[in-house]
Amino acid sequence: MKPYVGVLALQGGVSEHINMLNSIDCKTVEVRRPEHLNDINALVIPGGESTALIKLLIRWDLVTPIQNLSGTGLPIWGTCAGSILLSHEISEKEHIVNQPSLDLAPVRAERNSFGRQLASFQEDLIIKGLKEPFPGIFIRAPLLHPLSESTEILCSVQEGVVFLRCGNIWLSSFHPELTDDTRIHKMFIEKAILGS
Numbered sequence: 001m002k003p004y005v006g007v008l009a010l011q012g013g014v015s016e017h018i019n020m021l022n023s024i025d026c027k028t029v030e031v032r033r034p035e036h037l038n039d040i041n042a043l044v045i046p047g048g049e050s051t052a053l054i055k056l057l058i059r060w061d062l063v064t065p066i067q068n069l070s071g072t073g074l075p076i077w078g079t080c081a082g083s084i085l086l087s088h089e090i091s092e093k094e095h096i097v098n099q100p101s102l103d104l105a106p107v108r109a110e111r112n113s114f115g116r117q118l119a120s121f122q123e124d125l126i127i128k129g130l131k132e133p134f135p136g137i138f139i140r141a142p143l144l145h146p147l148s149e150s151t152e153i154l155c156s157v158q159e160g161v162v163f164l165r166c167g168n169i170w171l172s173s174f175h176p177e178l179t180d181d182t183r184i185h186k187m188f189i190e191k192a193i194l195g196s
């Protein structure tokens with residue numbers, strides 16, 4: 001059976017993840033309401049604007065159902081704003097900001113961390129488990145500061161960590177869905193869902 005993957009579809013880069021997941025033979029569902037979470041094998045939380053996304057998650061009663069599913073071991077992967085939403089703590093530089101989150105990974109996400117507020121850039125990344133470099137696209141990306149030894153760092157750049165995994169929770173501060181390289185989506189599906 002095809003892996004059945006939910007993509008949070010409240011705001012941000014939804015269709016890019018859906019298209020990439022479909023291209024690697026997953027069945028997908030756009031998650032807008034709690035009932036869309038039924039029977040999924042994994043959840044992807046796209047980039048966008050984390051301050052808007054958390055308000056929408058609260059408004060549509062999605063926070064507790066997602067936290068409960070995580071507690072059952074459901075693999076969840078957040079890209080960019082999605083990684084901020086999954087973090088325990090959010091900061092701007094070192095200053096902790098009072099922004100609610102799903103709080104599913106022992107990480108401090110330092111928002112808008114790379115360069116100036118609007119800075120976007122591409123950098124070849126060396127990623128654990130991939131033989132060749134991966135084209136990392138960063139758009140006002142966070143840095144990920146692990147707060148626990150239990151996190152597995154999958155990629156760092158000069159400034160700090162940009163890809164990590166903590167049990168069933170995966171965080172990347174860059175955007176694999178904006179490339180035509182499916183290797184990270186495949187890695188998530190294979191390792192997180194199929195356990196290979």
Ligand code: GLN
Nearest residue numbers: 047048049050080081140
């Ligand atoms: N800077 C955005 C935030 O703080 C994230 C940007 C993105 O997802 N590309 O939520």
